[in-house]
Amino acid sequence: MPNQQRKRAAVIGAGPGGLAAAMLLSGQGYEVDVYEKQPVIGGRSSRLELGEYKFDRGATFLMMPQLLEEMFDVVGRKLSDYVDMKELTPLYALNFGDKVFTPSRDREKTAAQIKELFPGNEDNYHRFMQDEEVKFGKVMPLLRRPFGKLTDYLRKDAITALPKLDIHNTVYGILSRYFTDERLRWAFTFQSKYLGMSAWDCPGTFTILSFIEHQYGLYHPIGGVNRVFHAMADVITEFGGRIHTSCPVDQVIVRNGRAEGVLLENGERIEADHVVVNADFAHAVTNLFEPGVLKKYTPEKMKQKKYSCSTAMLYLGVDGEIDLPHHSVYFPDDYRVNVDEITKHKVLSADPSLYIHNPSKLDSTLAPAGKSAIYVLMPTPNLTGDIDWEKERENVREAMMKRMEAIPQLADIRSRIEESLLFTPLDWANELDVYNGATFNMAHNLGQMMYLRPHNQFEELKQVWLVGGGTHPGSGLPTIFESARISVRLIQEEDARTQSRPTPYVQQSAEAGGHS
Structure with missing residues (x-):
């Protein structure tokens, strides 16, 4: 089929959902352009580099990699050709004071x-x-x-x-x-x-x-979870798709209740048959559409929605090896109190829980030889809490450091740090446009699940499709990938109804070339 007859999709955001949707669309004959505001791809799961140290900014493991394998298979690719996946055994070390529980897939x-x-x-x-x-x-x-x-x-x-x-x-x-x-x-x-x-x-x-x-285990891709998204980007470009980084979208162009493309921040207008929105949902509906276009999702209504907690992240480049498992969780003495402080009272806990990711134990690509890239996460209230993050920033860093120093293997951690970055809920909001700094998107309470969660297609606006944690089926990488599969299937069904089905993948593959 000649190029001018191919359907064109504009994808807003190169996060996991946007890249998955773009890969599926480009591999099945669509002309795809992805527009990403940040200079790097991956969204909340992008790669962070501090000197010679490399980190996953967000997600640090993969569940159910068979979902990824299925998506790559659909476009005639093999995930294993792009990503070296290592299973984690045990799954993690759960620390309860004097007891350490290290479960695995072996029941x-x-x-x-x-x-x-x-x-x-x-x-x-x-x-x-x-x-x-x-x-x-x-x-x-x-x-x-x-x-x-x-x-x-x-x-x-x-x-x-x-x-x-x-x-x-x-x-x-x-x-x-x-x-x-x-x-x-x-x-x-x-x-x-x-x-x-x-x-x-x-x-x-x-x-x-x-x-x-x-049941299914946890997996670490060599190079970090973000390696998966770079693999998706590779497939997109193999099929002729384009990924534009440092290229923010200013607005979705709408006429008569139908999206016609996107307006870039640089003033360029891009026409498209379909617009796929992978930006943070609440940020997107309150910033990417003219007032009045989305009556169901006005700024006032979005303020009334329930949002997930947030996280304070400490990324540390450390001299020497760390004798901790790939994943460790350190529970406070009273976990219920800690969780209530985060989600109900929205205050900083005196006795917080801590998650420590030590991928250098398994993956030598993330730090110089003999050194370690350590990722430390402390769950916190989101920005609806009355916390002055500019004022509390150093207090939070110090609290996280002291919590780490109480772990015998990290007693001397402070003297070994070569690179360091603290990322707060305010940074999630200001730097990555995460609404309310809610790292895990809209909450999954009963009033925001299935039919009551934002749908994969706007009811009041045609040709706009939603992917990511803020739409059905929800947040977390497996469900984000499912959101991409659902929305792509809806796009294809829509095009089939209008009798303008794009060239099937099998006919396109000879032109696009295989992966070797």
Whole structure:
């Protein structure tokens, strides 16, 4: 098919969702341009470089890499040709004062460790995994299709799934059915933080997060998680797509309720048949459209939405090796108090939890020989809390450092630091346009799930499609990838209805060339 007949897609934002959508579209015959405000790709999961040290800015592991493999397969590529994936065994080290729990995908080994550390709970672990496997089988089909109208709840998969979803209980409530030891409950509920929520408030559906980790494992791509997004960018360019960095979009061009393209900040107008929005959802709807275009998502209405917590990030280039696992979580003495301070009272905790990522243990590409790139995350309130981050900045850094120095392997960390950067909720908002600094996007409470979450297509505006953590099915890389697959499928169905289907991939591949 001649170039002028190919459908053109303009993608706003080169985050995980935007790149996934652009790869799927370009690999299936669309003419694709991606416009990214930042000088680097990846959005919240971009690469950060401090001197000779390299870091993942956000996500530090991959769950369910088979979803990625499927997306690469659809466009005739193999993920393994681009990315070297290493499974993490154990999954992580969970530190509860005098006890360290290191679960893995080996259920018998994990059960034996539970028997030793938390006696009497080992059989309940097996029961939890069996029950969650059933729930997971019911939930996944709902995460792979749009919820654009109320009647979507009447489809067979939804009707059979809803009784299993535990939507009227909480993640903590579900885990309390299985485990008697409070620390073991925390070990299977802390994953609610991936959604930026309290396990005491997060809908019980999301116990599947800990199940997914224990069932399918966690993976580290050599070079960091951002390596995956560079691989997607490679595929996009192989198919003739273009990625424009340091190229902000000023506005989506709308005429008569239909998007016609985008207006770049430099004044250039880009015509497009489809506009895919991967910018932070709340930021996008309040900044990229003329007032009145989106009556459902006005600035006033967006202020009333619920948002995830935020994070303070400390990226450290350290002289010498660090004797810690790839992932470590350090729980406070009272995790419930810590979580309530973050999500309800919105104050800084005196006894915070800490997540430490030590990828140099497995990956020599991230730091000079014999040195370590350390990533430290402390969950914090988002910017709706009354915290002066400019004033608190150094206090937070010092609190994180002292918390680290209390860990025997890091007792001398301060004297070994060669590079350092603190990234606060205010930085997430100001530098990466994350609304309210809510690192994990809009919350996943009952009023913001499935049909009640922003849909993959605006009802009041044609030819605009949404991908990323702020739309259905939600935040977290696996669901962000699913949002891209859903929206691309909707685009293709729309074009099929108008009888202007683009050239199928198999006919396009000879022209585009294969990957070797």
